[in-house]
Amino acid sequence: MKHRIAVTVNGKEREAEVEPRLLLVHFLRDNLGLTGTHIGCDTSQCGACTIHLDGKAVKSCTLFAVQAQGHELKTIEGLAAPDGELHPIQQAFWDEHGLQCGYCTPGFIMAAAYLLDQNPSPSEDDIKKGLEGNLCRCTGYVNIIKAVQTASRTMSGAAQAQPAASGA
Amino acid sequence: MIPAAFEYARAGSVQEAASLLQKHGEDAKVLAGGHSLIPLMRLRLAQPSALIDINGLKELDYIHVEGGRLRLGALTRHVTIQHSAEVRQNLPLLADIASEVGDNQVRNMGTIGGVFAHADSAGDYPTLALMLDAEVVTDRRRIPAREFFQDLFTTPLEADELVCEVSFPVAPGSHRYIKFRRRLFDWAIVGAGAQQVDGGWRVGLTNCGPTPVRCTAVERALSEGASVADAAERAADGLSPSGDLRASPEYKKHLATVLVRRAVEQAQTG
Ligand SMILES: Cc1cc2nc3c(=O)[nH]c(=O)nc-3n(C[C@H](O)[C@H](O)[C@H](O)COP(=O)(O)OP(=O)(O)OC[C@H]3O[C@@H](n4cnc5c(N)ncnc54)[C@H](O)[C@@H]3O)c2cc1C
Ligand code: FES
Ligand code: FES
Numbered sequence: 554m555k556h557r558i559a560v561t562v563n564g565k566e567r568e569a570e571v572e573p574r575l576l577l578v579h580f581l582r583d584n585l586g587l588t589g590t591h592i593g594c595d596t597s598q599c600g601a602c603t604i605h606l607d608g609k610a611v612k613s614c615t616l617f618a619v620q621a622q623g624h625e626l627k628t629i630e631g632l633a634a635p636d637g638e639l640h641p642i643q644q645a646f647w648d649e650h651g652l653q654c655g656y657c658t659p660g661f662i663m664a665a666a667y668l669l670d671q672n673p674s675p676s677e678d679d680i681k682k683g684l685e686g687n688l689c690r691c692t693g694y695v696n697i698i699k700a701v702q703t704a705s706r707t708m709s710g711a712a713q714a715q716p717a718a719s720g721a
Numbered sequence: 722m723i724p725a726a727f728e729y730a731r732a733g734s735v736q737e738a739a740s741l742l743q744k745h746g747e748d749a750k751v752l753a754g755g756h757s758l759i760p761l762m763r764l765r766l767a768q769p770s771a772l773i774d775i776n777g778l779k780e781l782d783y784i785h786v787e788g789g790r791l792r793l794g795a796l797t798r799h800v801t802i803q804h805s806a807e808v809r810q811n812l813p814l815l816a817d818i819a820s821e822v823g824d825n826q827v828r829n830m831g832t833i834g835g836v837f838a839h840a841d842s843a844g845d846y847p848t849l850a851l852m853l854d855a856e857v858v859t860d861r862r863r864i865p866a867r868e869f870f871q872d873l874f875t876t877p878l879e880a881d882e883l884v885c886e887v888s889f890p891v892a893p894g895s896h897r898y899i900k901f902r903r904r905l906f907d908w909a910i911v912g913a914g915a916q917q918v919d920g921g922w923r924v925g926l927t928n929c930g931p932t933p934v935r936c937t938a939v940e941r942a943l944s945e946g947a948s949v950a951d952a953a954e955r956a957a958d959g960l961s962p963s964g965d966l967r968a969s970p971e972y973k974k975h976l977a978t979v980l981v982r983r984a985v986e987q988a989q990t991g
Contacts, residue, residue, distance in 0.1 A: 556729060572726065573726070573727055574726050574762075576723075576724075576759075579723075595764060596760055596763075596764075597760045597827075600826060603826055610825055610826050610829060611830055612827075614763075615756055615759045615760065616830070617729070617772075619774075620752075620755070664826070667825065668825070683825060686824025686825055686826045687824075
């Protein structure tokens with residue numbers, strides 16, 4: 554039997570009839586055409602499918618779409634500004650060369666966004682631990698860690714600049 | 722891969738979950754965090770006829786400290802246990818262990834009740850439960866940890882029985898859990914825990930047999946004044962781990978003695 558679900562994806566209300574066995578990642582990719590969320594494994598280990606569910610990083614291959622009923626989802630497509638300006642984490646991955654083939658990148662960026670939300674100034678060890686659920690076969694991780702460090706600096710700079718600007 | 726088709730129903734209460742399980746019969750299963758069940762379904766190693774989703778049952782998501790016990794609702798997620806001040810104060814070893822279950826994404830979904838019901842030999846909380854004589858509370862009875870883990874993936878739970886709570890005695894003393902693995906997010910190849918309780922030691926092992934293991938020979942040797950190094954040699958007594966892709970039985974037995982020694986030593990030095 555199909556189930557009706559209503560979810561908010563990147564700020565937009567979406568409704569659909571889904572079979573219970575439809576994985577959330579397939580719903581995002583196949584039903585909504587949001588193919589930025591990737592599938593890298595069959596064993597819930599690689600993190601390529603990482604999205605945010607009510608602000609928490611989750612592996613969208615390890616939830617059924619029916620479980621998202623009534624929840625708020627954010628995918629990599631929801632990160633950049635509406636005018637196309639990259640999110641500071643996306644920009645930092647670009648600037649620090651935090652990717653090669655790019656397959657793992659959306660998952661890493663969503664995991665990093667969650668990490669920086671929980672801990673805006675992580676140490677190198679905090680970053681390694683915070684990204685332990687994501688695998689990259691290309692970069693050797695060094696530039697990914699640099700990208701997160703750079704993003705942390707730009708984002709905390711932006712956070713400090715804001716109150717000063719509004720006070721002026 | 723795509724899981725086999727199944728019926729899906731959301732439970733609005735513990736009673737409703739039990740009656741939905743009865744209605745859908747033997748092959749129906751509870752869906753909690755889904756982080757053991759869905760991977761198995763994706764590989765079609767599990768093909769339940771129906772999933773009863775208990776994620777809406779807020780009454781199973783709590784942490785209480787009461788009468789010398791730390792009680793955790795079955796739906797308490799690993800991330801909540803990891804960051805809980807109550808757990809940190811009353812049973813810090815449980816918070817340490819929670820922070821090393823899987824990765825951030827796994828901890829945001831997986832639940833303590835799911836770990837017990839699933840009874841994987843590499844599950845981390847069950848070792849602590851056995852060491853401390855914790856209890857699993859279901860919708861119909863209380864089951865001591867030593868009777869709960871019967872075999873690999875095998876517990877006394879009935880098909881329509883719901884785990885509602887896991888209850889540990891408070892134990893704020895010296896402690897350490899060491900998880901030996903090749904990659905950060907992996908399950909333990911072998912895990913070893915040491916917890917001081919009333920001046921004595923409780924010691925246990927993860928993934929050294931079909932169920933968690935309590936190292937009573939080590940505990941006894943320590944209480945009789947043996948050195949930690951000598952006592953830890955007893956960790957391999959009576960152990961018959963099965964080999965797997967990552968470790969042979971001999972290697973696991975060796976790891977058991979080394980990790981038990983380190984766990985007790987590091988617990989002592991804080
Ligand atoms: C990449 C990865 C790494 C992991 N690493 C570790 C690790 O290092 N250590 C570790 O311990 N675990 C690890 N896990 C497993 C994780 O902790 C799971 O969350 C846990 O084993 C199962 O809990 P769940 O809530 O996800 O249960 P589910 O997957 O929803 O359920 C598991 C089983 O228990 C039953 N069940 C669940 N809740 C109840 C209940 N309240 N009453 C009755 N039956 C119930 C289900 O029907 C099912 O059979 C890992 C998982 C992944 C994907
Ligand atoms: S696709 Fe690999 S963890 Fe989800
Ligand atoms: S850049 Fe290729 S897998 Fe990470």
